[in-house]
Structure formats: structure tokens, C-alpha cells
Amino acid sequence: MHPIERQLYLDHLHITQVLRCFERALEGYRNQPDGGGHLALILDVLDYIEVYPQRWHHPVEDRIYTLLLRRVPTLSALGLSLIAEHKRLEQLTNELNHLFSAIANDSMVPMSHLMRISGEFLEEQLAHLERENRQLFPLLARTLGDPDWQQLERECGLLQDPLFGDRLRQDYENLHASILTLDRNLSLTG
Template sequence: MLRREHANMASLVKTLEWQINEFEQGGRPDYEVIRSAVDYFLAFPDLYHHPKEDMVYTRLLSRDPAVAQQIGDLRHEHEIIAVRTREFSAGLNAVLDEAQVPREAFVRWARGFIEVQMAHMRMEEDVFFPAALQALTAADWEALTAEMTSEEDPLFGETVGARFEALRQTILRWQQESQHG
């Protein structure tokens, strides 16, 4: 489940990157898509995804403290991502409110968010998830599955909320173009 959520978030980050590249080249990105992406990152990961990872990390800490220590403070990383997301959101709001925001500042906020998000997911995929798979028992995973919320993802779930439909269409278009380009 966590890997699927990462794959979905990576698609969303790539879509954001596509829009930011358009902005950097002097074009007009789809601000509705950017706003929806930021709204998604403000809501879903912190409310549903990161708490699941935190539960796995807590269980890993009790099973193999040495490995968990090597991974570092996952909750702190999640807090840093939340700060970067809020910075990016504030910058986007300023741009949408037609404040005098230098293009470089907006790009810096966007790239800062993209970089921290991708680096974090890479670390989890390369280090955290394999360590958890190795250290945790089948009983641990059963207990974790029972504890985890099963809230449907508002963008990648079965029922896409209306506010995310344009974003979903953009992601699908980007994926199609990147496969043929």
C-alpha cells in the first residue's frame, strides 16, 4: 500500500515538475493543476500516508532499534516536508493573488518542495521499506494493517473528488506524453 501511494505521489510530483518547467520557460502553467497538486500534498500525505509510515517505523524501532536509528527520525522528515509544502502553497497563493513575486522565488519554492519530496521517497524506498520488510514479522504486518486507516485516496482512489479531476486528467496526459516522447 505504501509503495503504491509513493508511486502515485511520484506521478503527481512529475506533473508538478512539468508545470514548473513550463513556468520557468516563460510559459503559463496550469495554475489549477498546481493548486490541486498542492492541496493534495497538504491533505493526503500528512493525514493518511505519513501516519502509516510512522506506525511501521515505531514497530521497526521496537524490532530492530539499530536499523531504525540508521534510518533517522522519520517523523522529523515528515515535518520538514510539511513545512516545504506550506511554503510552496504560500508562494502559489501569492502568485495567484497577483502579488509581486519574483519568478525565481516561486521556482525556488516549487523546486525545494519537489526535491525534498523525491529525496524522502527515495530514502524510504531504498532504506526504510526494505529494512521494515526484513525486520517485521507477518504478525507485525497483520497488526499494522488492522491499525492503519483505510481512507480512500482523493486523487488516486476509486472515486476521484471533483476538485482533483482536472489534476487527474493532467497526470494521465503527462504519463501518456512521457511514454511516447
């Protein structure tokens, strides 16, 4: 498996962990808006989504889906809708980041609005990953060859993940620790 393909699979696992952490932090924020560090964690998650998945993972997938839909015409509708979902997810992340940043700057945002957009964000992010995992990723190995991966590597390179890569970015230390704690608790209760 080419390192880019491996990284895409790994990213899905990591994005799922990050979304699970977001869900917990959101629950905490709803119960305790003024304390517990939930707001800071939510802002870290939204920042990370904009810094890594949206800057590397989505652009690489966009190139792959464009290639696939040219090569396998029956995949056109699926490829185009996944590319469109990236745009929609990026808009949602951006909107949510604005809302939570406004709260961090002491602006009033109705809780019901915040919860509605956050719910859409979570639901659509998870549904997108699930759709790619089930419908498209299994086709990668069958449809793309070494020259395709080499071409992708030349075009996109490999970007270091600042949260799960070899070097943890300092301002994600808190988020990283929260994800590890959550995973430990889930494996104890699971």
C-alpha cells in the same frame, strides 16, 4: 502482502507521478506565468499532497518507523531521520502552498524565490521517496508480521486516495487528466 503495505508502495508510485506533473507545471508557469493553467495545476498538486500523503501516508509510516526502531536498534538513526524528513516536507509544502496561493490572489512573489523553494520541495520529496524505497521498505516484510499490520490497521485504517483511488474527487479531475496525459507522452517518448 498486507493491504496497508501494498498501499504504501502504490502511494510511492503515485506521489512520484504527481511530482513529475508538478515539475512540468512549474516549468510551464516559469515560461508563461499568466496563462496555460499551470498555476491551477500547481495548486491542485499542493492541495493533494496535504490532503492524502500528509494525512495518511506519512502518519502510517511514522508509526511503522517508530515500531521498527524500537525493535531493531540499528535502525534508530534511519527511522528518526525519516520521521524528521516528514516534518520538513510538510513545512515545505505548506510554505509553497502559501506562496502560490498568494500569487493566485494577485500578490507579488519574486520568481527566483518561488523557483528556489519549489526546487527544494521537488528535490527533497523525491530524495525522501528514494531513500524509503531503497533503505527501509525492503525491511518491512522481514521485520513486521501479521499482528503488526493488524495493529496498524486498527490504528490507521485505510484512507481512500482521492486522486488515484476508486472514486476520483471532482476537483482533482484536471490534475488526474494531466497526469494521464503526461504518462502517455512519457511512454511514447521513452
